[in-house]
Amino acid sequence: MRKALVIGGGVAGPVAAVALREVGIEAVVYEAHSGPGDGLGSFLTLAPNGLAALEVLGLLEPVRAVAADSTCRIELVNASGRRLGLVGDGSEKGPDRLRTVTVRRDALQRALAEAARDHGARIEYGKRFTGYTETPAGVVAEFADGTTAEGDVLIGADGIRSRVRGLMDPGAPRAEYTGLLNIGGHTPPVEVAPTPDATMRMVFGRRAFFGYQAVPGEEVLWFVNVAHEEMTRERIAARSDDEWKRFTLDLFSGDLSDITTILAAADPACFRPLGIDDVPSLPRWHRGRAVLLGDAAHAVSSSSGQGASLAAEDALVLAKCLRDVDGLPEALGGYESLRRDRVERIAAEGRKQGSRKGGSPNPVALAVRDLVLRVVFAIAGRSGGRGWMHDYRVDLREPLEVDGIGT
Ligand SMILES: Cc1cc2nc3c(=O)[nH]c(=O)nc-3n(C[C@H](O)[C@H](O)[C@H](O)COP(=O)(O)OP(=O)(O)OC[C@H]3O[C@@H](n4cnc5c(N)ncnc54)[C@H](O)[C@@H]3O)c2cc1C
Incomplete structure (x- = not known):
């Protein structure tokens, strides 16, 4: 194995390129957009498991340098701001460098791309992948600009609507809508009550769900989820930016007034919604010389806060398998079998989290919901957070125990 063609320069692609170089495989990333920074959503959280995976590859510091505040606790409040629970995600008990952080997506993509280049990986922009063919000697990728590239393996890190997936397995299930729309943005510093230290406040509104972190003097990162x-x-x-802004403001009319303050001060361009989709389970993650990574293989709902972290884990495990397992089909099969159970469990958890975010026009139903949520969060608070998600580690130096992983 000498050369990998990595399709997609979002999160999984650049991290995979670095991981592959660490195990001696040349990697070139091909990204459709003209530069880093385009993508879904405005910001995301990176959890301890994802940060630990980045650390193994020397990518933690560049990412932390562009991250906003740590977000290792969630304060849950009802529509009028009354606390329903305060839940730590467990990362506050670990080392500071691995505490969950929030980072703007454009800044994350730029930092990863730059760091990947520093590690000797090549990223080519403006390269929209359109197809591939396998030859006895390798794989040839084709791009919309008429060019081709040759390598030994094709890695589809091209996101939730992966073209690589569609070609590799035309019958594969497509992304499914989870029933929630997401709107996310950032607002210049505004006068609102600050959120507690290292805490994101999540508001179960009457009609929709609002999450934000307000640190005095800093821009406010926020998102809305609405059942729709x-x-x-x-x-x-068909609707203008201003109409979407009005739609969003109306969702929170009569709820905690800080929400309106934050939304009113945001650029109307932030308000175009995006459906939250997931791809909870695929029949296969690889075929021949092609393999899927990150959202292309398993898009988990944004409600899990895990998609980017899982993509970083995938990259490490794939590199390790390509290094330690003899034979390409066996290595790709090993990667899939090491990853599948974990990501599918997290996909299911993401759906469960998302299902609690709907509002109701009925005040009695809302009161009952708030009561139930109090109990749920009290139990969650006692159960030690999300340790099973966050404690996962991949040691790249340690050779893989090859026995027991199959194609
Ligand atoms: C609203 C929202 C909020 C989210 N919040 C979180 C969060 O808080 N925490 C978290 O961990 N995750 C979150 N996620 C999920 C997270 O964004 C993804 O899991 C993560 O980006 C996956 O990385 P990826 O590289 O696999 O895919 P992407 O980041 O989508 O990157 C895929 C790349 O492939 C490129 N591409 C696509 N097709 C082609 C082609 N034909 N040729 C060349 N390039 C192509 C795209 O342009 C893109 O750059 C959220 C997602 C959404 C939508």
Whole structure:
């Protein structure tokens, strides 16, 4: 194995390129956009398991340098701001450098791309992958600009609507809408009550769900989830930015007034919604010389806060398998079998979290919901957070125990 063609320069692609170089495989990343920074959503959280995976590859410091505040606790409040629970995610008990952080997506992508280049990986922008063919000697990827590239393995890190996946397995299930729309943005510093230290406040509103972190003097990162029928791109495009802003403000009319303050001060361009989709389980993650990574293999709902962290874990495990397992099909099969159970469990958890975010026009139903949530969060608070998600570690130096992993 000498050369990998990595399709997609979001999160999984650049991390995979670095991981592959660490195990002696040349990697070139091909990204459709003209530069880093485009993508889904405005910001994301990186959990201890993802940060630990980045650390193994020397990518932790560049990412932490562009991250906003630590977000290792969640304060849950009802529509009028009354606390329903304060839940640590467990990372506050670990080392500071691995505490969950929030980072703007554009800053994350730029930092990863730059760090990947520093590690000797090549990233080519403006390269929209369109197809591939396998030859006895390797794989040839084709791009919309008419160029091709040759390598030994094709890695589809091209996200939730992966073209590599569609070609590799035309019958594969497509992304499914989870029933929630997401709107996310950032607002210049505004006068609102600050959130407690290292804590994101999540508001179970009457009609929708709002999450934000307000640190005095800093921009406020926020997101909205609202239960809604599925919207096509055309229907979303049919409304103006200002109309989407009005729609979002109306969702929180009568709820905690800080929400309105934050939303009113945000650029209308932030308010175009995006359907939250997931791909909970695929029949196969690899075929021949092609393999899927990150959201292309297993998009988990954003409610899990794990998609980017899982992508970083994938990259390490794939590199390790390619280094330690003889034969390409066996190595790709080993990667899939080491990863599948974990990511599918997290996908299921993400769906469960998302299902609690809906509002109701009925005040009695809302009161009952708040009561139930109090109990749920009290139990969650006692159960030690999300240790099973966060404690996962991959040691790249340690050779893989090859026995027991199959194709
Ligand atoms: C609203 C929202 C909020 C989220 N919040 C969180 C969070 O808090 N924490 C978390 O961990 N995760 C979160 N996620 C999930 C997270 O964004 C993804 O899991 C993560 O980005 C996956 O990385 P990826 O590299 O696999 O895919 P992506 O980041 O989607 O990158 C795929 C890349 O492939 C490129 N590409 C696509 N097709 C082609 C092609 N044909 N040719 C070349 N390039 C192509 C795309 O342009 C893109 O750059 C959230 C997602 C959404 C939508």
